[in-house]
Amino acid sequence: MTDASNEQGRIDQDAVGYGKPPKHSQFKKGQSGNAKGRPRGKRNMASLVAEVLAQKVTITANGKRKRVSSETALLLRLREKALGGDLRALQVMLSLRAAYVPDAESTADNGLMAAEDIAILASAGLIDLPETSNDRA
Numbered sequence: 001m002t003d004a005s006n007e008q009g010r011i012d013q014d015a016v017g018y019g020k021p022p023k024h025s026q027f028k029k030g031q032s033g034n035a036k037g038r039p040r041g042k043r044n045m046a047s048l049v050a051e052v053l054a055q056k057v058t059i060t061a062n063g064k065r066k067r068v069s070s071e072t073a074l075l076l077r078l079r080e081k082a083l084g085g086d087l088r089a090l091q092v093m094l095s096l097r098a099a100y101v102p103d104a105e106s107t108a109d110n111g112l113m114a115a116e117d118i119a120i121l122a123s124a125g126l127i128d129l130p131e132t133s134n135d136r137a
Contacts, residue, residue, distance in 0.1 A: 016022050027033050053071040060066070061076070068076075075096075081089035121127045 014023070053069065053074075055070050056067045057070050057073050058065055058067050059073050059076065078089050078093055082093045118127070118129070122129045
C-alpha cells in the first residue's frame with residue numbers, strides 16, 4: 001500500500017493500474033481521441049444496384065440516339081426479346097406487368113365490391129340509397 005500512497009495517506013499522482021493509465025498515454029486536453037472520426041461505412045448492395053441502374057446509357061430508338069437510364073434500357077431490351085419470340089423474356093415481362101400494372105378487370109372488380117358493400121350497408125339501414133327513376137315506376 002506504500003506504493004500508491006505516501007505517509008500522509010494521499011494517493012500518489014503517478015500511480016498506474018486499473019482505471020489509471022500512465023500519463024504519457026492519456027488523452028491530452030483539447031485533443032480528440034478519434035481525430036479522423038468515424039470512417040465512412042461500406043455501401044450496401046441496395047444502394048449499389050440503385051446507383052448502377054440509374055446510370056445513363058445511349059440507345060438508338062426509331063433511328064434516333066437517346067440517353068435513358070440503364071433500368072429503362074433493360075426493360076426495352078427485354079421487350080424486344082419477348083416480341084422476338086423468347087419465351088423466357090415473355091414470361092418475365094408478363095410477371096412484371098402483373099406486379100406493376102393494374103388491370104382493367106381488377107379495377108372493375110373493385111367497383112363491384114364497392115357496390116356490393118353499399119348494398120349491404122343500405123340493407124342494414126346504415127346508409128340511405130339515392131332514389132332512381134326506375135324505382136318510382
